[in-house]
Structure formats: structure tokens, C-alpha cells
Amino acid sequence: MLLRKIYYALPPSLRFVVRRLRYLPQDVLQKRNGLPPRGLIYTGDRDFVQQGKEWVQFFFQQGLKQEHAFLDIGSGIGRIAIPLSQQLTGRYEGFDAIQKGVDWCQQNIARQYPHFHFTYVPLFNDLYNAKGINAAEYSFPYADNSFEYACAISVFSHLVPEETQNYLQQAARVLKKGGKLTATFFILDEASETSMKGTEFDFTHRMGNYALMDKHVKAANVAYQKDYLYQLISNSGLTVASSIKGFWSSQRGSRSPIEFQDILTLVK
Numbered sequence: 001m002l003l004r005k006i007y008y009a010l011p012p013s014l015r016f017v018v019r020r021l022r023y024l025p026q027d028v029l030q031k032r033n034g035l036p037p038r039g040l041i042y043t044g045d046r047d048f049v050q051q052g053k054e055w056v057q058f059f060f061q062q063g064l065k066q067e068h069a070f071l072d073i074g075s076g077i078g079r080i081a082i083p084l085s086q087q088l089t090g091r092y093e094g095f096d097a098i099q100k101g102v103d104w105c106q107q108n109i110a111r112q113y114p115h116f117h118f119t120y121v122p123l124f125n126d127l128y129n130a131k132g133i134n135a136a137e138y139s140f141p142y143a144d145n146s147f148e149y150a151c152a153i154s155v156f157s158h159l160v161p162e163e164t165q166n167y168l169q170q171a172a173r174v175l176k177k178g179g180k181l182t183a184t185f186f187i188l189d190e191a192s193e194t195s196m197k198g199t200e201f202d203f204t205h206r207m208g209n210y211a212l213m214d215k216h217v218k219a220a221n222v223a224y225q226k227d228y229l230y231q232l233i234s235n236s237g238l239t240v241a242s243s244i245k246g247f248w249s250s251q252r253g254s255r256s257p258i259e260f261q262d263i264l265t266l267v268k
């Protein structure tokens with residue numbers, strides 16, 4: 001927890017350098033075919049390859065079809081796109097606020113799979129980007145009703161309420177009728193309020209309908225009161241089709257196999 005605090009205290013650009021240096025010896029010695037170097041995987045320390053595969057499998061279980069058009073909101077450095085490129089024949093669009101991730105995906109995925117396309121958008125996010133476009137007012141660069149499936153994995157957990165509301169509305173706008181959005185959240189309810197106490201996921205900074213893990217870096221991790229989040233979802237014209245508790249908030253045994261955050265699949 002102390003290391004996490006120190007890490008968050010660094011400016012975003014320095015956090016990237018720290019990560020790059022930490023993995024430099026491994027990255028020099030061990031080239032990984034078709035995968036980003038470890039030092040460039042700024043999106044979390046869990047098993048990048050395995051998790052990506054499990055997510056893609058999950059989307060297919062939820063109704064994704066190979067020929068569907070797919071939108072990856074906050075596409076990072078290709079955790080979803082790499083395994084999806086092996087199956088999806090429809091159009092893929094991903095956008096993200098970090099140029100390094102988008103550039104890596106363009107060069108290493110889109111070159112080989114031209115129906116995959118990545119867009120860098122310089123959005124402000126105090127965990128990732130010290131300045132930039134306000135995500136609460138950003139309009140996704142895609143036409144209305146153009147995707148059958150969208151995902152936002154570990155993205156809303158870095159967005160404050162105005163941004164979350166806008167992103168849900170934007171997702172609803174670009175999804176076709178009946179289209180789905182799978183997204184992860186930290187959802188505060190009776191069970192999670194109890195189980196998170198004293199763990200590394202203790203959202204101690206209460207902001208009314210939501211809570212923060214770090215009050216200086218708001219986007220570090222954001223949790224939402226369940227009723228409030230469901231209200232934002234309904235305001236955007238989406239409905240909850242399925243809900244799975246992540247293992248951050250549930251007791252052992254009832255863990256979601258793939259994710260520590262809670263998973264919602266929303267339908268338009």
C-alpha cells in the first residue's frame with residue numbers, strides 16, 4: 001500500500017519511466033513475439049495474456065459474434081485487441097488517452113489486421129495524463145448505431161461521475177439497438193463495504209455517491225454507490241443485462257474467475 005502511495009505521488013510521465021526502468025533488464029534479454037515489452041504494459045501487473053484471452057471468451061459468451069463491429073473504450077496496450085485479432089472478422093475500433101499504447105497497437109496489431117484501428121485521444125486523466133481534453137465533454141469519434149459490442153475494461157474505475165455519465169451516454173449512442181457494453185466498476189454495496197475494510201481496496205475518501213482511493217490522484221481508483229451507478233446507467237438509456245461480482249468485493253468461493261472489479265454487461 002505504501003508503494004502504491006509513492007507511485008501515485010509521482011507525476012504521470014515519471015510513472016512510465018519508473019516502469020520502463022524496472023523491467024528494462026527483462027525486456028532486453030527476453031523479446032516476446034507479438035506482445036508488448038513488459039515495461040510498456042502500464043495497464044496493470046496481472047497476467048496480460050491470460051486475462052486478455054479470458055475477456056475475449058467472456059464477450060463471446062455474452063453474445064459477441066465474429067462478424068460484429070467492436071469498440072474498445074480505453075484500449076490500453078492491446079490486452080483485449082491481441083486475442084480478439086485472432087477471432088474477430090468485423091471492424092474493431094479502440095481509443096485511448098495514452099499515445100505509447102495506441103502507437104504500439106497500431107504498429108503491432110493494425111499493420112497485420114487492417115480491420116483493427118486505434119485512435120489516440122489526448123484526454124485528461126490525473127492518473128495517466130496531466131493535461132488534455134475533458135472526458136466529460138468528449139464525443140466518441142464514431143457514428144451513431146455503429147457497433148454491436150463495446151467494452152470498457154478497467155476504465156470507469158478511473159473516471160469521475162461526470163466522465164462516467166458522458167461515457168455511458170456515448171457508448172449508448174454508438175451502439176446499435178440490442179448492442180452490448182461490458183464494463184468493469186468498483187461497486188459499493190453492503191457486501192463490498194464490509195469486505196473491502198482493511199484490504200488494499202479500501203475506498204476511504206467518501207465523496208457522497210462515489211469514493212476515491214487517493215484524494216490527490218482522483219482517477220487512481222473510483223468506486224460508485226450501486227444505486228447511483230445504476231441511475232447513471234439508466235439515464236444513458238442502457239439496462240443491466242448481467243452483473244458479476246469481482247473478487248475485490250466478494251467472499252472467497254464466489255469470485256469472478258476473470259476480474260477483481262465488478263463486471264456489468266449493459267444492453268441498449
Ligand SMILES: C[S@@+](CC[C@H](N)C(=O)[O-])C[C@H]1O[C@@H](n2cnc3c(N)ncnc32)[C@H](O)[C@@H]1O
Pocket residue numbers: 043044073074075076077078079080095096097098101123124125128135152153154155158
Ligand atoms: C487500467 S487501463 C486498462 C486498459 C485496457 N482496457 C485493458 O483492459 O487492458 C485503463 C486505460 O484507460 C485509459 N483511459 C484513462 N482515461 C481515459 C479516458 N477518459 N478515455 C479513454 N481511455 C482512458 C488509460 O489510458 C488506460 O489505457
